[in-house]
Amino acid sequence: xxxxxxxxVLSSILLLSSMVVMMIQMNFGEExxxxxxxxxxxxxxxxxxxxxxxxxxxxAPDFVLExxxxxxxxxxxxxxxxxFLNFWASWCGPCxxxxxxxxxxxxxxxxxxxxxILAVNMTTKESSRDDVIAFSQKHGLTFPILIDPNGEVEKxxxxxxxxxxxxxxxxxxxxxxxKGPISDSKELENLLTEY
Numbered sequence: 001x002x003x004x005x006x007x008x009v010l011s012s013i014l015l016l017s018s019m020v021v022m023m024i025q026m027n028f029g030e031e032x033x034x035x036x037x038x039x040x041x042x043x044x045x046x047x048x049x050x051x052x053x054x055x056x057x058x059x060a061p062d063f064v065l066e067x068x069x070x071x072x073x074x075x076x077x078x079x080x081x082x083x084f085l086n087f088w089a090s091w092c093g094p095c096x097x098x099x100x101x102x103x104x105x106x107x108x109x110x111x112x113x114x115x116x117i118l119a120v121n122m123t124t125k126e127s128s129r130d131d132v133i134a135f136s137q138k139h140g141l142t143f144p145i146l147i148d149p150n151g152e153v154e155k156x157x158x159x160x161x162x163x164x165x166x167x168x169x170x171x172x173x174x175x176x177x178x179k180g181p182i183s184d185s186k187e188l189e190n191l192l193t194e195y
Contacts, residue, residue, distance in 0.1 A: 054157055056177060060085070060168040063153045065120065065146040068136060073118065073146055076172060081116045082192055083168040087154065089122045090135035092162040098181035099139045105185035106143045114170070115192050117143040122162065124151040167195045 054061070060083075064074045075083070086102065088095040099119075106117055119141070121132050129147065136145055148154055157166070160179075167176040176195035182188045 054166065054174055054177060056174055058174050060166065060172050060174050061156050062172075063156060065148055065153060068133060068145045068147065071144075073144055075118070075168070078116055078118070078168075079172055080170050081114050082170055084115065084117045084188065084192060085166040085168055086117065086119045086163055087122060087157065087159045087165070088119055088163045089125045090131045091126070094181040095163045096135075098163055099135070099141060101182055101185045102143065102188065103139060103141050105188045108185065109189075118146060119143060120146045120148050120153055122151065122154050122159070123147050123149045124154070167191060169195075 060075060062074065062076045064072055066072055075085070084102075086098075088098070090096075102117055102119070109115055123129065123132065126132055132145065132147065135141075146153075157164070163181050164179050165177070165182075166174050169175045176191060182191070
């Protein structure tokens with residue numbers, strides 16, 4: 001009889017645990033995250049709306065990633081420049097709208113503007129690296145596209161929605177952060193001027 005009770009208690013615990021895991025996956029699973037998470041939100045969501053993560057006034061965590069061309073890029077190598085640090089994925093609708101505007105800004109920005117774009121692709125969320133290459137070619141992107149193959153920089157910056165962007169000043173300090181796409185190249189220019 002004790003064996004039957006123990007079995008029943010153990011079965012109940014396993015069932016309850018399975019239900020909890022399923023509920024967590026339903027609320028935070030990869031199918032819902034991050035696609036659609038920001039599609040219906042209008043405009044930029046300043047960092048004050050972030051529940052956690054990197055905050056304005058903090059030094060930007062340094063990292064080293066490889067570009068699509070195989071070049072190693074370290075964020076701290078850009079000290080002395082203002083950096084628009086953008087986290088994105090090729091399947092993300094808002095990212096698809098934002099990329100051409102980033103490229104337009106990059107092409108029209110004077111060489112002496114002291115601004116740089118670093119676009120970190122969330123490679124662990126892609127079907128393949130080929131999708132990133134195809135996206136880059138389709139949009140004619142010439143700014144540095146960094147590959148985050150293990151999601152380490154995504155975790156470091158606690159990215160929870162795509163696109164997420166940070167403005168890092170010439171001293172390496174985060175001066176602005178937001179979730180959501182820029183609407184056009186002029187908005188990016190204004191953000192880099194203001195922050």
